Amino acid sequence: MPKLLALAGGAALAGCQWLVWCYAPEEATLGLMQKIFYVHLPLAWWALISFFVVFLGSLAVLARRSEAADRLCAAAAEVGVLFSGLTLLTGMIWARRSWGVWWTWDPRLSTALVMWFIYAAYLLLRGLDMAPERRRTVCAVVGVAAFLDVPLVFVSARIWRSIHPAVFASRGGGLEPEMKLTAVACVAAMGLFWAALVWLRKRQLDLAARLEAADADED
Amino acid sequence: MLRLSLAIARKDLVLTLVRGNGLVQALLLGLLLLFVFSLAQAPGEKVGPQAAAAMFWLASAFSQVLIFNRLYDVEEANGARLGLALLPAPVQGVWLGKLAAGLVLLLLAQAVFLPAALVFLGQDLVAHPFTGLAILALVDAGMCALGSLLGALAQGQSGRESLLGVVLFPLLTPLLLAGIGVGAQCLGAPAPDGPAAWLRLAAAFDAVFLGVGLVLFGFIYPGED
Amino acid sequence: MDTLYWLLAANAVVWIGFGAYLAFLAGRERALALRLARWERSARG
Numbered sequence: 370m371p372k373l374l375a376l377a378g379g380a381a382l383a384g385c386q387w388l389v390w391c392y393a394p395e396e397a398t399l400g401l402m403q404k405i406f407y408v409h410l411p412l413a414w415w416a417l418i419s420f421f422v423v424f425l426g427s428l429a430v431l432a433r434r435s436e437a438a439d440r441l442c443a444a445a446a447e448v449g450v451l452f453s454g455l456t457l458l459t460g461m462i463w464a465r466r467s468w469g470v471w472w473t474w475d476p477r478l479s480t481a482l483v484m485w486f487i488y489a490a491y492l493l494l495r496g497l498d499m500a501p502e503r504r505r506t507v508c509a510v511v512g513v514a515a516f517l518d519v520p521l522v523f524v525s526a527r528i529w530r531s532i533h534p535a536v537f538a539s540r541g542g543g544l545e546p547e548m549k550l551t552a553v554a555c556v557a558a559m560g561l562f563w564a565a566l567v568w569l570r571k572r573q574l575d576l577a578a579r580l581e582a583a584d585a586d587e588d
Numbered sequence: 589m590l591r592l593s594l595a596i597a598r599k600d601l602v603l604t605l606v607r608g609n610g611l612v613q614a615l616l617l618g619l620l621l622l623f624v625f626s627l628a629q630a631p632g633e634k635v636g637p638q639a640a641a642a643m644f645w646l647a648s649a650f651s652q653v654l655i656f657n658r659l660y661d662v663e664e665a666n667g668a669r670l671g672l673a674l675l676p677a678p679v680q681g682v683w684l685g686k687l688a689a690g691l692v693l694l695l696l697a698q699a700v701f702l703p704a705a706l707v708f709l710g711q712d713l714v715a716h717p718f719t720g721l722a723i724l725a726l727v728d729a730g731m732c733a734l735g736s737l738l739g740a741l742a743q744g745q746s747g748r749e750s751l752l753g754v755v756l757f758p759l760l761t762p763l764l765l766a767g768i769g770v771g772a773q774c775l776g777a778p779a780p781d782g783p784a785a786w787l788r789l790a791a792a793f794d795a796v797f798l799g800v801g802l803v804l805f806g807f808i809y810p811g812e813d
Numbered sequence: 814m815d816t817l818y819w820l821l822a823a824n825a826v827v828w829i830g831f832g833a834y835l836a837f838l839a840g841r842e843r844a845l846a847l848r849l850a851r852w853e854r855s856a857r858g
Contacts, residue, residue: 401817401820402816402819404820405820405824408823408824408827431804431807447834448834451830451831451834454830455831458823458826459823459826459827462819462822463823465819466816466819483761486757486758487759490754490755490758491755493751493754494755497751506807507741510741510807510808511738511755513800513804514734514737514738514759514797514800514804515759517797517800518761521762521789521796522761524762524792525761525765525766525789528765528769528781528785528786528789529765529769562831566834566838569838570838576845577845580845580848580849583852583856584852
């Protein structure tokens with residue numbers, strides 16, 4: 370089933386490539402470079418959704434001591450770090466081309482970076498050698514605290530930047546209908562792919578946990 | 589619960605300040621950081637107010653990691669941690685007590701760092717004493733609320749100093765930005781918008797993480813052996 | 814033309830990232846299959 374989902378996601382992403390390159394018109398001010406947007410935006414959204422899933426899963430771990438929710442958190446956090454990392458890289462390449470710099474204190478950009486740091490630390494914490502019970506609660510606590518931090522990070526990055534003169538105009542506002550359709554299709558396709566990745570990883574972790582338990586029984 | 593917190597805070601302060609040398613390490617590390625950063629000035633040049641404020645808060649953040657590791661380390665020996673957890677009082681009292689002790693220690697450290705930053709980095713404190721104190725109090729409270737929660741979490745781990753730092757620093761980002769923003773204004777950086785937005789942000793951070801600490805501390809303390 | 818290079822680079826980064834994670838997943842899958850096979854052998858024999 371998850372393999373099927375992965376195939377569907379892959380196919381949908383491939384179909385979206387056609388939409389991106391042939392269907393959507395070229396942006397008037399940003400030019401051809403704007404086409405990164407159709408990868409960049411879905412990656413960013415699904416990264417944020419992954420972190421939201423980690424938050425919900427952490428709450429479930431704390432409230433019901435659910436082991437399955439803990440494994441879901443692990444899978445979602447991994448995929449979230451991957452997606453937000455790719456968001457950052459594509460964003461940097463875009464910024465270099467359109468603005469001439471690799472990095473700028475844009476609130477969204479900085480929020481993405483801080484989130485990447487937070488969840489990379491979360492994954493580090495997961496990899497530590499701890500008693501499983503203890504690791505579950507510790508990670509859940511960090512998972513909850515991390516997600517509550519996200520809006521604060523965003524607001525603070527915004528205030529931080531408003532102190533400096535605005536160097537870069539904000540990105541193009543309204544999208545043409547074809548572009549909007551393409552963007553929505555890309556978000557949906559990326560969603561399929563995201564779900565497949567999380568599902569696959571979760572299933573692996575489930576199997577690993579079962580094997581662990583079986584080994585423990587034998588001993 | 590408050591009685592327990594007060595007792596714990598007093599015990600920890602006595603253990604750290606009178607019998608131990610916990611604060612000396614934090615102080616030395618912070619001073620060293622400030623000194624090394626003063627090398628960023630070319631001869632005859634002055635570090636800008638914002639850079640100076642950033643260095644001050646960085647020194648504070650590093651010494652905070654040492655402080656909270658030390659505070660939670662006190663109960664590691666002889667299973668004293670279980671004894672604390674078995675007290676007939678809400679376990680959150682421990683969190684609050686450590687928070688208070690950490691706050692006192694952090695303020696003491698900053699009382700050294702502030703003049704050191706002014707001297708090493710050649711800064712002048714320009715007016716705004718009330719704003720400066722307000723942001724100091726708000727930022728320190730938030731740092732200690734989170735430090736007290738995560739300190740318990742890193743307890744008993746190998747390499748916990750760096751672990752605590754890696755988990756804590758990104759979470760503290762909004763607070764550090766607020767501290768640096770207002771600190772720069774206190775050192776004379778031009779500020780068209782004033783400190784109000786930062787003060788509100790720091791207060792919101794405090795509210796969120798005081799709540800988070802109060803609710804979640806019970807889950808991770810005392811852990812297991 | 815120059816823009817196209819940048820665009821290609823950005824897309825390449827994305828697919829390299831996905832590919833790396835998929836490779837990691839495949840590696841995990843193989844390790845798990847090995848462990849499962851070993852466990853089944855030991856459970857029977």
